[in-house]
Amino acid sequence: MRRRRFLVTGLGVAACLAGCGDRHAGRAPGAYEILGGGERWSRVAEAFTQVARGAGYPVGGAGPVTTITITGLPALAAAELNAAESPLHGTTPLARLAGEVEVVLVPRDSGLATFDAFGARLRADPTGTPLAGGPQGAPDHLLFGLIARGLGADTRQVDYTGYPGISEVAAALLAGRAVAATGPLAGWRPYIDRGRVRVLAVSCAERFPGLDAPSLLELGVRVDFASWCAAVGPGGMPQESREAAIGMCEEVTGSPGWQRTCREGDWMPIPLAGDRFAAWVVSEVRRTKAVLRDLGLLESGKGTT
Known part of the structure:
Protein backbone atom coordinates (compact mmCIF):
# COMPACT_ATOMS: atom_id res chain seq x y z
CA MET A 1 0.00 0.00 0.00
CA ARG A 2 1.36 3.38 -0.95
CA ARG A 3 1.88 5.66 2.00
CA ARG A 4 0.44 9.13 1.84
CA ARG A 5 2.95 11.94 1.72
CA PHE A 6 2.26 13.48 5.08
CA LEU A 7 4.35 16.59 5.73
CA VAL A 8 7.39 14.59 4.66
CA THR A 9 9.14 17.45 2.98
CA GLY A 10 10.20 20.61 4.69
CA LEU A 11 11.28 18.83 7.88
CA GLY A 12 14.57 20.64 7.74
CA VAL A 13 12.92 24.03 8.14
CA ALA A 14 14.73 24.62 11.40
CA ALA A 15 17.81 25.49 9.37
CA CYS A 16 16.22 28.72 8.21
CA LEU A 17 15.61 29.71 11.83
CA ALA A 18 18.73 28.24 13.41
CA GLY A 19 20.91 30.22 15.73
CA CYS A 20 18.08 31.66 17.78
CA GLY A 21 19.01 29.86 20.99
CA ASP A 22 16.55 29.09 23.77
CA ARG A 23 15.29 32.65 23.96
CA HIS A 24 11.87 31.47 25.15
CA ALA A 25 13.18 29.22 27.90
CA GLY A 26 12.11 31.60 30.64
CA ARG A 27 8.45 31.75 29.68
CA ALA A 28 7.53 28.55 31.50
CA PRO A 29 9.43 26.04 33.64
CA GLY A 30 10.92 23.01 31.92
CA ALA A 31 10.84 21.99 28.32
CA TYR A 32 8.39 20.54 25.81
CA GLU A 33 8.14 17.13 24.23
CA ILE A 34 6.10 16.97 21.02
CA LEU A 35 4.59 13.55 20.34
CA GLY A 36 2.55 12.22 17.45
CA GLY A 37 -0.65 10.58 18.66
CA GLY A 38 -0.03 7.52 16.48
CA GLU A 39 2.15 6.86 13.41
CA ARG A 40 0.04 9.14 11.22
CA TRP A 41 1.09 12.18 13.23
CA SER A 42 4.74 11.38 13.88
CA ARG A 43 6.01 13.45 10.93
CA VAL A 44 3.79 16.38 11.87
CA ALA A 45 5.24 16.20 15.38
CA GLU A 46 8.75 16.12 13.91
CA ALA A 47 8.06 19.15 11.73
CA PHE A 48 6.56 21.05 14.66
CA THR A 49 9.55 20.15 16.84
CA GLN A 50 12.03 21.36 14.23
CA VAL A 51 10.31 24.71 13.78
CA ALA A 52 9.84 25.22 17.53
CA ARG A 53 13.50 24.51 18.20
CA GLY A 54 14.53 26.82 15.41
CA ALA A 55 12.40 29.55 16.99
CA GLY A 56 14.28 29.09 20.26
CA TYR A 57 11.82 27.04 22.28
CA PRO A 58 13.20 24.37 24.65
CA VAL A 59 11.96 21.14 23.05
CA GLY A 60 13.47 18.02 24.55
CA GLY A 61 16.40 18.06 26.91
CA ALA A 62 16.67 17.68 30.66
CA GLY A 63 14.34 18.86 33.39
CA PRO A 64 10.55 18.89 33.73
CA VAL A 65 8.82 18.26 30.42
CA THR A 66 5.34 19.26 29.26
CA THR A 67 4.11 16.73 26.71
CA ILE A 68 2.19 18.11 23.74
CA THR A 69 0.42 15.57 21.53
CA ILE A 70 -0.48 16.01 17.86
CA THR A 71 -3.79 14.46 16.86
CA GLY A 72 -6.58 15.24 14.45
CA LEU A 73 -9.79 14.50 12.57
CA PRO A 74 -9.04 10.90 11.49
CA ALA A 75 -8.45 9.85 15.10
CA LEU A 76 -11.57 11.70 16.23
CA ALA A 77 -13.77 10.05 13.58
CA ALA A 78 -12.31 6.60 14.26
CA ALA A 79 -13.02 6.93 17.97
CA GLU A 80 -16.63 7.88 17.29
CA LEU A 81 -17.09 4.95 14.92
CA ASN A 82 -15.64 2.46 17.37
CA ALA A 83 -17.30 3.89 20.49
CA ALA A 84 -13.80 4.45 21.84
CA GLU A 85 -12.43 7.23 23.97
CA SER A 86 -11.96 10.44 22.04
CA PRO A 87 -8.34 11.49 21.45
CA LEU A 88 -9.40 14.84 22.93
CA HIS A 89 -10.70 13.31 26.16
CA GLY A 90 -8.73 14.39 29.21
CA THR A 91 -6.59 16.86 27.27
CA THR A 92 -6.14 20.61 27.21
CA PRO A 93 -6.86 21.98 23.71
CA LEU A 94 -4.04 24.28 22.60
CA ALA A 95 -4.14 25.03 18.88
CA ARG A 96 -5.19 23.86 15.45
CA LEU A 97 -2.10 23.60 13.27
CA ALA A 98 -2.81 22.70 9.64
CA GLY A 99 -5.20 20.89 7.35
CA GLU A 100 -4.70 18.32 4.62
CA VAL A 101 -6.42 19.62 1.48
CA SER A 203 -12.40 21.14 -0.15
CA CYS A 204 -10.86 24.30 1.30
CA ALA A 205 -12.64 27.64 1.42
CA GLU A 206 -10.59 29.19 -1.40
CA ARG A 207 -8.74 27.89 -4.45
CA PHE A 208 -5.53 26.13 -3.54
CA PRO A 209 -2.38 27.77 -4.95
CA GLY A 210 -1.02 26.03 -8.02
CA LEU A 211 -4.13 23.97 -8.68
CA ASP A 212 -6.64 25.01 -11.33
CA ALA A 213 -9.83 23.92 -9.57
CA PRO A 214 -12.64 25.80 -7.82
CA SER A 215 -13.43 25.47 -4.14
CA LEU A 216 -16.69 23.92 -3.00
CA LEU A 217 -17.74 27.26 -1.52
CA GLU A 218 -17.08 28.93 -4.87
CA LEU A 219 -19.37 26.33 -6.45
CA GLY A 220 -22.19 27.14 -4.03
CA VAL A 221 -21.71 24.10 -1.75
CA ARG A 222 -21.44 25.34 1.83
CA VAL A 223 -18.56 23.09 2.80
CA ASP A 224 -15.17 24.20 4.13
CA PHE A 225 -13.28 21.04 5.01
CA ALA A 226 -9.80 19.82 5.79
CA SER A 227 -8.37 16.77 7.50
CA TRP A 228 -6.99 18.90 10.33
CA CYS A 229 -4.39 18.24 12.97
CA ALA A 230 -4.03 19.99 16.30
CA ALA A 231 -1.86 20.23 19.39
CA VAL A 232 -3.26 19.27 22.78
CA GLY A 233 -1.65 19.28 26.19
CA PRO A 234 -2.23 17.11 29.25
CA GLY A 235 -5.46 17.55 31.15
CA GLY A 236 -5.51 20.09 33.93
CA MET A 237 -2.58 22.18 32.68
CA PRO A 238 -1.84 25.11 34.99
CA GLN A 239 -2.90 28.38 33.40
CA GLU A 240 0.65 29.68 33.10
CA SER A 241 1.81 26.50 31.34
CA ARG A 242 -1.23 26.52 29.06
CA GLU A 243 -0.67 30.12 28.02
CA ALA A 244 3.02 29.47 27.36
CA ALA A 245 2.22 26.41 25.21
CA ILE A 246 -0.43 28.34 23.28
CA GLY A 247 2.09 31.12 22.66
CA MET A 248 4.54 28.58 21.28
CA CYS A 249 1.90 27.11 18.97
CA GLU A 250 0.97 30.56 17.69
CA GLU A 251 4.58 31.48 16.98
CA VAL A 252 5.30 28.16 15.25
CA THR A 253 2.21 28.23 13.02
CA GLY A 254 2.88 31.85 12.10
CA SER A 255 6.52 31.26 11.18
CA PRO A 256 7.94 31.15 7.64
CA GLY A 257 9.27 27.66 8.38
CA TRP A 258 5.83 26.26 9.15
CA GLN A 259 4.30 28.00 6.16
CA ARG A 260 6.96 26.43 3.95
CA THR A 261 6.42 23.00 5.49
CA CYS A 262 2.69 23.18 4.79
CA ARG A 263 3.22 24.45 1.24
CA GLU A 264 5.65 21.67 0.38
CA GLY A 265 3.33 19.03 1.82
CA ASP A 266 0.18 20.30 0.05
CA TRP A 267 -1.26 21.30 3.41
CA MET A 268 -2.78 24.61 4.31
CA PRO A 269 -1.99 26.44 7.52
CA ILE A 270 -5.23 26.97 9.48
CA PRO A 271 -3.97 28.35 12.80
CA LEU A 272 -6.44 28.81 15.61
CA ALA A 273 -5.38 28.86 19.24
CA GLY A 274 -6.54 29.10 22.84
CA ASP A 275 -10.18 29.64 23.73
CA ARG A 276 -11.19 30.12 20.09
CA PHE A 277 -9.71 26.76 19.19
CA ALA A 278 -11.39 25.08 22.17
CA ALA A 279 -14.77 26.44 21.05
CA TRP A 280 -14.12 25.38 17.45
CA VAL A 281 -13.31 21.84 18.55
CA VAL A 282 -16.72 21.53 20.21
CA SER A 283 -18.45 22.53 16.96
CA GLU A 284 -16.20 20.25 14.88
CA VAL A 285 -16.97 17.24 17.10
CA ARG A 286 -20.68 17.94 16.64
CA ARG A 287 -20.30 18.26 12.86
CA THR A 288 -18.34 15.00 12.65
CA LYS A 289 -20.95 13.10 14.67
CA ALA A 290 -23.78 14.58 12.61
CA VAL A 291 -22.17 13.51 9.31
CA LEU A 292 -21.49 10.01 10.63
CA ARG A 293 -25.17 9.76 11.59
CA ASP A 294 -26.26 11.09 8.19
CA LEU A 295 -24.17 8.38 6.53
CA GLY A 296 -25.76 5.72 8.71
CA LEU A 297 -22.47 4.93 10.45
CA LEU A 298 -23.48 6.21 13.88
CA GLU A 299 -26.79 5.46 15.49
CA SER A 300 -29.14 8.42 15.80
CA GLY A 301 -29.31 9.69 19.34
CA LYS A 302 -25.84 8.42 20.28
CA GLY A 303 -22.84 10.66 20.68
CA THR A 304 -24.85 13.84 20.61
CA THR A 305 -22.77 15.83 23.05
Whole structure:
Protein backbone atom coordinates (compact mmCIF):
# COMPACT_ATOMS: atom_id res chain seq x y z
CA MET A 1 0.00 0.00 0.00
CA ARG A 2 1.36 3.38 -0.95
CA ARG A 3 1.88 5.66 2.00
CA ARG A 4 0.44 9.13 1.84
CA ARG A 5 2.95 11.94 1.72
CA PHE A 6 2.26 13.48 5.08
CA LEU A 7 4.35 16.59 5.73
CA VAL A 8 7.39 14.59 4.66
CA THR A 9 9.14 17.45 2.98
CA GLY A 10 10.20 20.61 4.69
CA LEU A 11 11.28 18.83 7.88
CA GLY A 12 14.57 20.64 7.74
CA VAL A 13 12.92 24.03 8.14
CA ALA A 14 14.73 24.62 11.40
CA ALA A 15 17.81 25.49 9.37
CA CYS A 16 16.22 28.72 8.21
CA LEU A 17 15.61 29.71 11.83
CA ALA A 18 18.73 28.24 13.41
CA GLY A 19 20.91 30.22 15.73
CA CYS A 20 18.08 31.66 17.78
CA GLY A 21 19.01 29.86 20.99
CA ASP A 22 16.55 29.09 23.77
CA ARG A 23 15.29 32.65 23.96
CA HIS A 24 11.87 31.47 25.15
CA ALA A 25 13.18 29.22 27.90
CA GLY A 26 12.11 31.60 30.64
CA ARG A 27 8.45 31.75 29.68
CA ALA A 28 7.53 28.55 31.50
CA PRO A 29 9.43 26.04 33.64
CA GLY A 30 10.92 23.01 31.92
CA ALA A 31 10.84 21.99 28.32
CA TYR A 32 8.39 20.54 25.81
CA GLU A 33 8.14 17.13 24.23
CA ILE A 34 6.10 16.97 21.02
CA LEU A 35 4.59 13.55 20.34
CA GLY A 36 2.55 12.22 17.45
CA GLY A 37 -0.65 10.58 18.66
CA GLY A 38 -0.03 7.52 16.48
CA GLU A 39 2.15 6.86 13.41
CA ARG A 40 0.04 9.14 11.22
CA TRP A 41 1.09 12.18 13.23
CA SER A 42 4.74 11.38 13.88
CA ARG A 43 6.01 13.45 10.93
CA VAL A 44 3.79 16.38 11.87
CA ALA A 45 5.24 16.20 15.38
CA GLU A 46 8.75 16.12 13.91
CA ALA A 47 8.06 19.15 11.73
CA PHE A 48 6.56 21.05 14.66
CA THR A 49 9.55 20.15 16.84
CA GLN A 50 12.03 21.36 14.23
CA VAL A 51 10.31 24.71 13.78
CA ALA A 52 9.84 25.22 17.53
CA ARG A 53 13.50 24.51 18.20
CA GLY A 54 14.53 26.82 15.41
CA ALA A 55 12.40 29.55 16.99
CA GLY A 56 14.28 29.09 20.26
CA TYR A 57 11.82 27.04 22.28
CA PRO A 58 13.20 24.37 24.65
CA VAL A 59 11.96 21.14 23.05
CA GLY A 60 13.47 18.02 24.55
CA GLY A 61 16.40 18.06 26.91
CA ALA A 62 16.67 17.68 30.66
CA GLY A 63 14.34 18.86 33.39
CA PRO A 64 10.55 18.89 33.73
CA VAL A 65 8.82 18.26 30.42
CA THR A 66 5.34 19.26 29.26
CA THR A 67 4.11 16.73 26.71
CA ILE A 68 2.19 18.11 23.74
CA THR A 69 0.42 15.57 21.53
CA ILE A 70 -0.48 16.01 17.86
CA THR A 71 -3.79 14.46 16.86
CA GLY A 72 -6.58 15.24 14.45
CA LEU A 73 -9.79 14.50 12.57
CA PRO A 74 -9.04 10.90 11.49
CA ALA A 75 -8.45 9.85 15.10
CA LEU A 76 -11.57 11.70 16.23
CA ALA A 77 -13.77 10.05 13.58
CA ALA A 78 -12.31 6.60 14.26
CA ALA A 79 -13.02 6.93 17.97
CA GLU A 80 -16.63 7.88 17.29
CA LEU A 81 -17.09 4.95 14.92
CA ASN A 82 -15.64 2.46 17.37
CA ALA A 83 -17.30 3.89 20.49
CA ALA A 84 -13.80 4.45 21.84
CA GLU A 85 -12.43 7.23 23.97
CA SER A 86 -11.96 10.44 22.04
CA PRO A 87 -8.34 11.49 21.45
CA LEU A 88 -9.40 14.84 22.93
CA HIS A 89 -10.70 13.31 26.16
CA GLY A 90 -8.73 14.39 29.21
CA THR A 91 -6.59 16.86 27.27
CA THR A 92 -6.14 20.61 27.21
CA PRO A 93 -6.86 21.98 23.71
CA LEU A 94 -4.04 24.28 22.60
CA ALA A 95 -4.14 25.03 18.88
CA ARG A 96 -5.19 23.86 15.45
CA LEU A 97 -2.10 23.60 13.27
CA ALA A 98 -2.81 22.70 9.64
CA GLY A 99 -5.20 20.89 7.35
CA GLU A 100 -4.70 18.32 4.62
CA VAL A 101 -6.42 19.62 1.48
CA GLU A 102 -8.89 17.18 -0.10
CA VAL A 103 -9.84 17.01 -3.77
CA VAL A 104 -12.84 15.62 -5.67
CA LEU A 105 -11.70 13.83 -8.83
CA VAL A 106 -12.98 11.97 -11.87
CA PRO A 107 -11.08 10.00 -14.54
CA ARG A 108 -9.58 12.05 -17.36
CA ASP A 109 -12.14 10.80 -19.88
CA SER A 110 -15.16 11.08 -17.59
CA GLY A 111 -18.35 12.44 -19.09
CA LEU A 112 -18.73 14.63 -16.01
CA ALA A 113 -16.95 17.72 -17.21
CA THR A 114 -17.69 19.89 -14.17
CA PHE A 115 -18.55 19.61 -10.51
CA ASP A 116 -22.05 20.87 -11.32
CA ALA A 117 -22.55 17.87 -13.61
CA PHE A 118 -21.32 15.54 -10.88
CA GLY A 119 -23.57 17.23 -8.31
CA ALA A 120 -26.63 16.92 -10.55
CA ARG A 121 -26.02 13.20 -10.97
CA LEU A 122 -25.48 12.66 -7.25
CA ARG A 123 -28.70 14.49 -6.40
CA ALA A 124 -30.70 12.59 -9.00
CA ASP A 125 -29.27 9.12 -8.39
CA PRO A 126 -27.13 8.74 -5.24
CA THR A 127 -27.31 4.94 -5.32
CA GLY A 128 -26.23 4.91 -8.98
CA THR A 129 -23.25 7.21 -8.45
CA PRO A 130 -20.56 5.01 -6.89
CA LEU A 131 -17.95 6.95 -4.97
CA ALA A 132 -14.56 5.92 -3.62
CA GLY A 133 -12.05 7.12 -1.06
CA GLY A 134 -10.32 6.09 2.13
CA PRO A 135 -11.82 3.76 4.75
CA GLN A 136 -15.44 4.18 5.79
CA GLY A 137 -15.89 6.99 8.28
CA ALA A 138 -12.47 8.48 7.50
CA PRO A 139 -12.13 12.12 6.29
CA ASP A 140 -12.67 11.19 2.61
CA HIS A 141 -16.02 9.60 3.46
CA LEU A 142 -16.95 12.52 5.72
CA LEU A 143 -16.27 14.92 2.86
CA PHE A 144 -18.61 13.08 0.48
CA GLY A 145 -21.22 13.09 3.24
CA LEU A 146 -20.89 16.85 3.64
CA ILE A 147 -21.04 17.34 -0.13
CA ALA A 148 -24.18 15.20 -0.41
CA ARG A 149 -25.79 17.15 2.40
CA GLY A 150 -24.76 20.47 0.84
CA LEU A 151 -26.21 19.43 -2.51
CA GLY A 152 -29.48 18.24 -0.97
CA ALA A 153 -28.85 14.59 -1.92
CA ASP A 154 -30.05 11.72 0.26
CA THR A 155 -26.94 11.13 2.33
CA ARG A 156 -27.95 7.67 3.52
CA GLN A 157 -28.30 6.53 -0.08
CA VAL A 158 -24.74 7.53 -1.03
CA ASP A 159 -22.93 4.54 -2.55
CA TYR A 160 -19.43 4.78 -1.07
CA THR A 161 -16.66 2.20 -1.04
CA GLY A 162 -13.67 2.70 1.22
CA TYR A 163 -10.18 1.48 0.35
CA PRO A 164 -7.03 1.22 2.47
CA GLY A 165 -4.92 3.56 0.34
CA ILE A 166 -4.90 5.94 -2.60
CA SER A 167 -3.41 3.40 -5.00
CA GLU A 168 -6.45 1.17 -4.43
CA VAL A 169 -8.83 4.11 -4.76
CA ALA A 170 -7.16 5.18 -8.00
CA ALA A 171 -7.37 1.64 -9.37
CA ALA A 172 -11.11 1.55 -8.68
CA LEU A 173 -11.66 5.00 -10.20
CA LEU A 174 -9.66 4.34 -13.35
CA ALA A 175 -11.27 0.91 -13.82
CA GLY A 176 -14.73 2.45 -13.78
CA ARG A 177 -15.80 0.98 -10.45
CA ALA A 178 -16.33 4.51 -9.13
CA VAL A 179 -17.71 7.64 -10.82
CA ALA A 180 -15.74 9.99 -8.58
CA ALA A 181 -13.24 9.81 -5.75
CA THR A 182 -11.86 12.04 -3.07
CA GLY A 183 -8.70 12.11 -1.01
CA PRO A 184 -5.72 14.21 0.03
CA LEU A 185 -4.19 16.39 -2.67
CA ALA A 186 -0.68 15.30 -1.69
CA GLY A 187 -1.47 11.65 -2.39
CA TRP A 188 -3.26 12.35 -5.66
CA ARG A 189 -0.53 14.64 -7.04
CA PRO A 190 1.15 11.95 -9.21
CA TYR A 191 -2.16 11.08 -10.89
CA ILE A 192 -3.04 14.75 -11.40
CA ASP A 193 0.40 15.65 -12.76
CA ARG A 194 0.28 12.75 -15.24
CA GLY A 195 -3.16 13.79 -16.42
CA ARG A 196 -4.84 10.55 -15.43
CA VAL A 197 -7.54 12.32 -13.40
CA ARG A 198 -9.24 15.71 -13.37
CA VAL A 199 -9.92 17.72 -10.22
CA LEU A 200 -13.48 19.00 -10.05
CA ALA A 201 -13.17 20.83 -6.73
CA VAL A 202 -11.03 21.38 -3.66
CA SER A 203 -12.40 21.14 -0.15
CA CYS A 204 -10.86 24.30 1.30
CA ALA A 205 -12.64 27.64 1.42
CA GLU A 206 -10.59 29.19 -1.40
CA ARG A 207 -8.74 27.89 -4.45
CA PHE A 208 -5.53 26.13 -3.54
CA PRO A 209 -2.38 27.77 -4.95
CA GLY A 210 -1.02 26.03 -8.02
CA LEU A 211 -4.13 23.97 -8.68
CA ASP A 212 -6.64 25.01 -11.33
CA ALA A 213 -9.83 23.92 -9.57
CA PRO A 214 -12.64 25.80 -7.82
CA SER A 215 -13.43 25.47 -4.14
CA LEU A 216 -16.69 23.92 -3.00
CA LEU A 217 -17.74 27.26 -1.52
CA GLU A 218 -17.08 28.93 -4.87
CA LEU A 219 -19.37 26.33 -6.45
CA GLY A 220 -22.19 27.14 -4.03
CA VAL A 221 -21.71 24.10 -1.75
CA ARG A 222 -21.44 25.34 1.83
CA VAL A 223 -18.56 23.09 2.80
CA ASP A 224 -15.17 24.20 4.13
CA PHE A 225 -13.28 21.04 5.01
CA ALA A 226 -9.80 19.82 5.79
CA SER A 227 -8.37 16.77 7.50
CA TRP A 228 -6.99 18.90 10.33
CA CYS A 229 -4.39 18.24 12.97
CA ALA A 230 -4.03 19.99 16.30
CA ALA A 231 -1.86 20.23 19.39
CA VAL A 232 -3.26 19.27 22.78
CA GLY A 233 -1.65 19.28 26.19
CA PRO A 234 -2.23 17.11 29.25
CA GLY A 235 -5.46 17.55 31.15
CA GLY A 236 -5.51 20.09 33.93
CA MET A 237 -2.58 22.18 32.68
CA PRO A 238 -1.84 25.11 34.99
CA GLN A 239 -2.90 28.38 33.40
CA GLU A 240 0.65 29.68 33.10
CA SER A 241 1.81 26.50 31.34
CA ARG A 242 -1.23 26.52 29.06
CA GLU A 243 -0.67 30.12 28.02
CA ALA A 244 3.02 29.47 27.36
CA ALA A 245 2.22 26.41 25.21
CA ILE A 246 -0.43 28.34 23.28
CA GLY A 247 2.09 31.12 22.66
CA MET A 248 4.54 28.58 21.28
CA CYS A 249 1.90 27.11 18.97
CA GLU A 250 0.97 30.56 17.69
CA GLU A 251 4.58 31.48 16.98
CA VAL A 252 5.30 28.16 15.25
CA THR A 253 2.21 28.23 13.02
CA GLY A 254 2.88 31.85 12.10
CA SER A 255 6.52 31.26 11.18
CA PRO A 256 7.94 31.15 7.64
CA GLY A 257 9.27 27.66 8.38
CA TRP A 258 5.83 26.26 9.15
CA GLN A 259 4.30 28.00 6.16
CA ARG A 260 6.96 26.43 3.95
CA THR A 261 6.42 23.00 5.49
CA CYS A 262 2.69 23.18 4.79
CA ARG A 263 3.22 24.45 1.24
CA GLU A 264 5.65 21.67 0.38
CA GLY A 265 3.33 19.03 1.82
CA ASP A 266 0.18 20.30 0.05
CA TRP A 267 -1.26 21.30 3.41
CA MET A 268 -2.78 24.61 4.31
CA PRO A 269 -1.99 26.44 7.52
CA ILE A 270 -5.23 26.97 9.48
CA PRO A 271 -3.97 28.35 12.80
CA LEU A 272 -6.44 28.81 15.61
CA ALA A 273 -5.38 28.86 19.24
CA GLY A 274 -6.54 29.10 22.84
CA ASP A 275 -10.18 29.64 23.73
CA ARG A 276 -11.19 30.12 20.09
CA PHE A 277 -9.71 26.76 19.19
CA ALA A 278 -11.39 25.08 22.17
CA ALA A 279 -14.77 26.44 21.05
CA TRP A 280 -14.12 25.38 17.45
CA VAL A 281 -13.31 21.84 18.55
CA VAL A 282 -16.72 21.53 20.21
CA SER A 283 -18.45 22.53 16.96
CA GLU A 284 -16.20 20.25 14.88
CA VAL A 285 -16.97 17.24 17.10
CA ARG A 286 -20.68 17.94 16.64
CA ARG A 287 -20.30 18.26 12.86
CA THR A 288 -18.34 15.00 12.65
CA LYS A 289 -20.95 13.10 14.67
CA ALA A 290 -23.78 14.58 12.61
CA VAL A 291 -22.17 13.51 9.31
CA LEU A 292 -21.49 10.01 10.63
CA ARG A 293 -25.17 9.76 11.59
CA ASP A 294 -26.26 11.09 8.19
CA LEU A 295 -24.17 8.38 6.53
CA GLY A 296 -25.76 5.72 8.71
CA LEU A 297 -22.47 4.93 10.45
CA LEU A 298 -23.48 6.21 13.88
CA GLU A 299 -26.79 5.46 15.49
CA SER A 300 -29.14 8.42 15.80
CA GLY A 301 -29.31 9.69 19.34
CA LYS A 302 -25.84 8.42 20.28
CA GLY A 303 -22.84 10.66 20.68
CA THR A 304 -24.85 13.84 20.61
CA THR A 305 -22.77 15.83 23.05
